[in-house]
Structure formats: C-alpha cells, structure tokens
Amino acid sequence: MGEFVRLEVDGGIGTIRLERPPVNAINGQVTAELAVAAQEATERDDVRAVILYGGEKTFCGGADVKEMVARSYVEMRAFGTKLQNTVAAVAAIPKPVVAAITGYALGGGLELAMGADYRIAGDNVKVGQPEILLGIIPGAGGTQRLARLVGPSKAKDLVFTGRFAKADEALSLGLVDQLVAPDDVYSAAQKWAGQFANGPAVALAQAKAAIDGGLDMDLASGLKLETQLFTALWATEDQTTGMTSFVENGPGKATFEGK
Numbered sequence: 434m435g436e437f438v439r440l441e442v443d444g445g446i447g448t449i450r451l452e453r454p455p456v457n458a459i460n461g462q463v464t465a466e467l468a469v470a471a472q473e474a475t476e477r478d479d480v481r482a483v484i485l486y487g488g489e490k491t492f493c494g495g496a497d498v499k500e501m502v503a504r505s506y507v508e509m510r511a512f513g514t515k516l517q518n519t520v521a522a523v524a525a526i527p528k529p530v531v532a533a534i535t536g537y538a539l540g541g542g543l544e545l546a547m548g549a550d551y552r553i554a555g556d557n558v559k560v561g562q563p564e565i566l567l568g569i570i571p572g573a574g575g576t577q578r579l580a581r582l583v584g585p586s587k588a589k590d591l592v593f594t595g596r597f598a599k600a601d602e603a604l605s606l607g608l609v610d611q612l613v614a615p616d617d618v619y620s621a622a623q624k625w626a627g628q629f630a631n632g633p634a635v636a637l638a639q640a641k642a643a644i645d646g647g648l649d650m651d652l653a654s655g656l657k658l659e660t661q662l663f664t665a666l667w668a669t670e671d672q673t674t675g676m677t678s679f680v681e682n683g684p685g686k687a688t689f690e691g692k
Contacts (some may be wrong), residue, residue, distance in 0.1 A: 435466030440473050440480075445630030446623060447480035449523075451487040455492030459541045461512060463497075464519050467545075471522040481634055481691065482626035483530040484551055485523070486619060491533040492558075493542025498567065502534035516541065517574045524548035524574075524645075529629045533622035534558050534617060539597070541609075544573040547582060550641065553622050555615035556600045560608060563595040581648065583607055623652070633671035634691030639663070 434440075437453040449470045451457040459467075474480050478612045487493050496516070504512065524529065532538075532549035538560045546552055546560075546655065554560075561584040562575045570576060571592060580588040583606045591598065613621045629637060647655030666672045670692040678687035 435462075435469065437463045438466035438470050440470045442477065442480055444627070445479065445481040445484070446626045447477065448484045448486055449474060449476045451493060456491045456492055456537070457487045457542070458497040459516065459545075460497040460500045461515075464512070464516050468515075468519040468522055471519070471526055474528070475522075475526050478691070480528065481632065482528055482629040483624055484619070484622045485530065485532040485545065486622070487533075487535065487542070487606075489535055489616075489619075491536035492532070492538045493545055494537055495540025495542050495563070496573075513572045520544055520548045520573045524578075527622060527641060528634070529626065529637060531625050531639070532620045533618045534560070534609065535618050537597075540564055540571065540575075541573050544571060544575045544578065545580040546557060547574065547608075551610050551625060553611045553618060553625060554600055554603065554609040555618045556612045557615050558600045558603070558609075559597040560603050561595065561597040562592050563597070565592060566595040579608075630690075631689060633669075633675060633687075633689045635669045635671060636666055639666060641676055 437451065439450055440450070441448045441450060449467070451463070453463055463595070474483050501509065529551070531548045531553060532546040533552045534546055534552060534554035536555070538546045538558065540563060543560050543562060562571045562579065564571050565640060576592060579591065587606055598606065598608065600609070600612050604612050611621065643659045643662045646658050650658065671689045674689060675687045
C-alpha cells in the first residue's frame with residue numbers, strides 16, 4: 434500500500450484510490466505507486482473489475498506543476514515516459530475498469546480517466562486538457578486517447594484552447610459515459626463494476642484485448658485477432674459452464690469461476 438495510492442478489494446471489485454490532497458496532483462511518487470497498484474490489480478485473481486477513484490471532492494487535478502517546473506529536459510523526459518507508461522498500464526489491466534470522476538479531471542487526471550474502459554461522472558464535474566496554457570501539450574496519452582474518443586477536431590479544440598468542458602458537454606462529446614448526482618458517483622461505479630464481479634473473467638479479458646487491439650489495426654487484421662481470441666476461449670472452464678448452462682437452463686443463469 435502506497436502513501437498516496439492504494440488498492441482496496443471488496444467483493445471482487447478493486448478500487449484504486451488516489452489520496453494526495455488537495456487535488457490528487459500527480460508527482461513522481463504518485464506515478465510509481467499508481468503503477469504498482471495497476472500491476473497488483475492485474476495480477477490478483479480476487480480482483481474481477483476495477484474502479485479508479487480520487488475521493489468525494491476531486492478525481493485528479495493533473496500533474497504537479499510545482500515539481501515539473503524545476504525539472505531539466507533529461508529529467509522531464511524520464512518522468513514523462515514513466516507517466517505515460519503508468520497510464521498505459523492502467524489501460525492494459527485485463528479487466529473492466531471504470532473511472533469514478535468527481536469535481537475535476539484535468540490534464541493528467543483526464544488522461545488517467547481516459548485509460549479506463551468507462552467513465553461515470555458527477556453532473557457538476559469539469560474536465561479538460563489545459564496544458565497549452567502552461568506552454569506545453571498533454572504528455573500522458575491526451576493527444577491520442579482524446580482524439581480516439583471524441584474525434585480529431587473536437588480533441589484539437591480542447592487541446593488548442595485548454596478550456597474546461599462541463600459535465601453535459603463531456604457527455605455529449607462521449608468523453609464521459611454516464612452522469613449522476615455528485616454524491617452517487619462511487620456507488621454508480623460500484624454498480625457498473627459489480628456486473629463483472631462474478632463474470633467470465635477470461636472472456637472479459639479477451640473481449641477487452643480484441644476491442645483495444647483491433648483499434649490499432651486495419652479491419653482484416655482486427656478480425657483475425659478476434660478469431661484467435663474467440664476460439665482460444667474453448668480452452669476455458671467458463672466456456673463449458675456457460676454453454677452447458679445455456680442449453681440446460683436458458684441464458685444468463687451460469688455461475689462462472691473465472692477460469
């Protein structure tokens with residue numbers, strides 16, 4: 434368990450919780466601890482789905498500018514690589530991952546949220562990539578994941594201006610997937626993640642690998658990847674369980690072991 438980031442597990446759901454008041458600013462230590470938490474969530478069999486959460490007030494206000502401003506180019510290149518690799522590690526967790534966004538998700542905070550598979554936000558949140566206002570650009574995946582989520586022209590508008598988008602706009606852009614009352618963000622994320630706590634873990638991992646991997650390929654290559662991942666599931670116990678249950682009892686009644 435880190436000083437600023439910890440993984441809490443309950444009922445098959447692992448919550449990666451950021452706790453660096455007042456806004457969970459991302460520094461070198463947070464980056465390192467987040468990477469450890471992502472690895473632990475990946476490896477633990479009792480974690481079947483993951484919530485990214487920054488607490489009731491703020492998801493994450495972005496990178497720690499006070500720490501960054503004093504770095505040299507060489508130091509910043511090393512930190513930037515580690516930060517991007519850490520967000521990539523979160524995105525690569527082979528389980529459903531939901532970001533529970535309260536308050537603000539700005540800069541590196543929004544980049545972290547975009548590493549999730551699904552984003553639930555309070556209806557009062559503000560999100561954005563304000564790096565341009567500091568004379569820099571997003572460096573933890575913001576120029577890439579944002580464009581893939583909302584399209585290049587809308588991504589350029591947000592990145593070029595550095596403006597904050599309110600909750601309704603973020604929803605209409607597809608930058609967040611669900612809006613709820615601010616006090617209900619974490620419980621809504623638990624409900625979403627809870628769908629998968631007893632699900633077919635290997636099939637869920639294969640589904641995520643097929644979708645994410647296919648986005649980086651042409652259609653023909655993506656279809657080949659899908660076939661490989663699809664047929665590989667006949668080596669799992671869950672495939673036998675799921676199909677046998679369907680034949681004998683109808684859909685949606687299988688009890689999976691995640692094997």
